[in-house]
Amino acid sequence: MQIPPRFILIDDEMYSNKISKTFIKKMFPDAEIVDFTSPLEALQYINTAYTTRPVSTAILLDINMPELNGWQVLEKLQALPLPVKDYISVYMLSSSIDPKDKQRAEDHPLIKGYIEKPLSREILQEIFVG
Amino acid sequence: MNPLIQQDITYIEQLKRAEANYYELFDKASVGILILDADTGIILDVNAMATQITGFSKEEFINKHPYDTLSSLDCSVTKASAAENMKKAIQGCSVVSDRQYIHKEGHVFWVQASISKAIIDNRERIIVCFHEIDRRKKAEQALRKSEANLRSIFDNTHIGFALLDQSLNVVCCNARANDWATDSLGVELEEGKNVTTLLRDYNKKEYLAMLHRALNGESINIETAYPLLDGSINWYRVRMNAVHTPEENTIGVIVSAENITASRLDRMDRDRIIKELIQRNKEHEQFAYIVSHNLRGPLANILGYTSLIQEEDNTCEDKEEYLQLLSASANKLDETIRDLGKLLQLKKDISEVKEWVKFSQIVEDVKIGVRNIIDDHIVVFDTDFSEADEMFTFKIYLYSIFYNLISNSIKYKNHNRKKTIIKIKSYKKGNKIKLIFRDNGIGIDLEKNKEFVFGLYKRFHPQVSAGKGVGLCMTKMQIEALGGKIDIKSKVNSGTQFVIYLPNEVEANYP
Known part of the structure; x- marks a missing residue:
């Protein structure tokens, strides 16, 4: 597994984003980290940035958000043109321990994995270094 | 030979043959026959069947009174009525009676005897013919006994029965049916009374329709409630079935009712x-x-x-x-x-006590509660509780439900409208109360959010109000705690409608 050069964090919860960002920075100092508390802004960013200059990216996506929830964000990502989708790997990052959420994530074609919050060194190691 | 003598001999032979025929008939008759002298009442002749039925020999009868040989269980009565019957017979009447006698071997047997007068050899004779009716008598007694048994079962069973004729007149009923009729109709199910006039107004049309369906061959089997005169309610399992003659003609309907309260x-x-x-x-x-x-x-x-x-x-x-x-x-x-x-x-x-709560009063209370969130925007309440204004419930829940829905309508008002209109109407739907809350606010995009509307910390207008996303979740839980349900319809920028169903428990005890 290659360490992606860019991480996009989408989580309405600032505190949670901060934790993820700090650990990623510590583990992968060379990676670029872009974080959003608004899923709509994140989608706008992906739409503009990736149609011109796509970069291999891991998206860490929260489920419970008031504006658009994680599943709705996935639908929008699904609608992106194929070449763009080839560059992104989506990971659900949720505090939910509901097995139904985990199952739904595993069944989704666009989702690479389901991560229970909080993000930690161990999880990053396991997913991106192996 | 002298033709006269010849004639005489022929006559005598004929007589002899007639006598022989008579004796043949007399002895081979299938009934017992006693021939008595009308004056003395003494037995002159007895046939074979008479000795067979009674067990006594011819010698034991001849030249005696019948009661010297035959005895009855109640001799004095039998003797007296026998003398009476004999007198009647002499006067020319034929008398028939059933009597009980004691056989020579000691057991009791029944005979039917007819006594009549006859002239034999120019003398008045009494002829007593009798045949055994023991089996018939015993069968009759058994029938009477089983009839009495049936009657006592009929009257003591826990099921009420009433037999009605084709015009729904009472033909007969048992004691139980009569008791229930007295308790719930206030009248007895007397023979000949018509059910159409006996029934009270309560579901009368339905019951009469059922009786007619039963007369037309349908088998009715229902559970139904009927109020007693004292106001309490009894539940019955009622069956109605047509009664037919052996020729398949309908002659009435049998109604049975079992109290299953x-x-x-x-x-x-x-x-x-x-x-x-x-x-x-x-x-x-x-x-x-x-x-x-x-x-x-x-x-x-x-x-x-x-x-x-x-x-x-x-x-x-x-x-x-x-x-x-x-x-x-x-x-x-x-x-x-x-x-x-x-x-x-x-x-x-929920451990609080339920009470009668008026919707109109709750709305007045909520109006005071939401005063501080109403700014200079005009809020109009349009309420109609004419169909149902009261329910037996937990007041604190009902207040909270009304408060949350009304305050949402105020918080998420549409600023493009001159005024916010909150319509609340109540309906009675069977044993449920239906409440509709409708506003002309900004609405919720249900296509996106239908499954999350009632979730905790779900916020749909974070930019409009600083609500935490607790209100609707709580409202749903409260409605469900009351045994009801809530549904939402909404259109962005046009308004939101909540439909609530709550059980009307007091009424739910009635069918």
Whole structure:
């Protein structure tokens, strides 16, 4: 597994984003980290940035958000043109321990994995270094 | 030979032959025959069947009175009436009677005897003919006994029976049916009375229709409630079936009713308990969902910052920052638990007593409660509780439900409209009360959010109001705790409508 050069964090919860960002920075100092508390802004960013200059990216996506929830964000990502989708790997990052959420994530074609919050060194190691 | 003598001989032979024929008939007759002298009452002749039936020999009868040989269980009565009958016979009447005698071997047997007068050899004779009717008599007695048995079963069974003719007149009924008629109709089911006039107005049309359907061959089997005159309610299992002649002609209808009030109440009790358990179970699932989705968020942050603080390369500023964020996450967790506490308070509240609550009064109370969130925008209440203005429930829940829905309509008003209109109308739907709340506010995009509308911490207009996303979740839980349900229809920028169904429990005890 290659360490992606860019991480996009989408989580309405600032505190949670901060934790993820700090650990990623510590583990992968060379990676670029872009974080959003608004899923709509994140989608706008992906739409503009990736149609011109796509970069291999891991998206860490929260489920419970008031504006658009994680599943709705996935639908929008699904609608992106194929070449763009080839560059992104989506990971659900949720505090939910509901097995139904985990199952739904595993069944989704666009989702690479389901991560229970909080993000930690161990999880990053396991997913991106192996 | 002298033809006269010849004639005489022929005559005598004819006589002799006639006598022989007579004796042949007399002895071979299938009835017992006694021939008595009309003056003395003494037996002159007895045939073979008479000795066979009684067990006494010819010698034991001849030249005696019948009662010298035959005895009856009640001799004095029999003798007296026999003398009476004899007198009647002499006067020319033929008398028939059933009598009980004691056989020579000691057992009792029944005969039917006819006594009549005859002239034999120019003398008045009494002829007593009798035949055994023992089997018939015993069968009759058994029938009477079984009839009495049936009658006592008929009158003592827990099922009420009434037989009606084709015009629904009472033909007969048992004691039970009569008791129930007295309790619930105030009249006895007397023979000949017509059910059409006996029935009270309560569901009368339906019952009469059923009786006619039964007369037309349908087999009716229903559970039904009927109010007694004292106001209490009894449940009956009622069956109605046509009664036919052997030729298949309908001659009436048999109605049977079984009082099933006790078992019916048990069943209603059981249904209520099952409903409550299902409700509890749903609440537990809901609670598990809330724990998994809402409590774990702040806790995950606490875990995250705890492990960040333990990192080795932290600067003093880093540590300071993490501690602050840790504390903020802990506060968030505390706040969430407090919100949950409010939701779970439901359980405690339910131990309160139910009372009659007026919707109109609740709305007036809520108007006072929402005063501080109404700004200079005009809010108009348009309420119609004419169909149902009252229900037997927990007032605190009903207030909270009304408060949350009304305050939402005010918070999420459409500023493009001159005024906010909140319409509330109540309906009676069987044993349920239906409430409709409708506003002309900004609405919710249900295509996106239908499944989340009633979730905890679900906010649809974070930019409009600083609500926390607790209100609708709580409203739903409260409505469900009351055994009701809530549904939503909404269109963005046009308005929102909530439809609530609540059980009208007092009425639910009636069919």
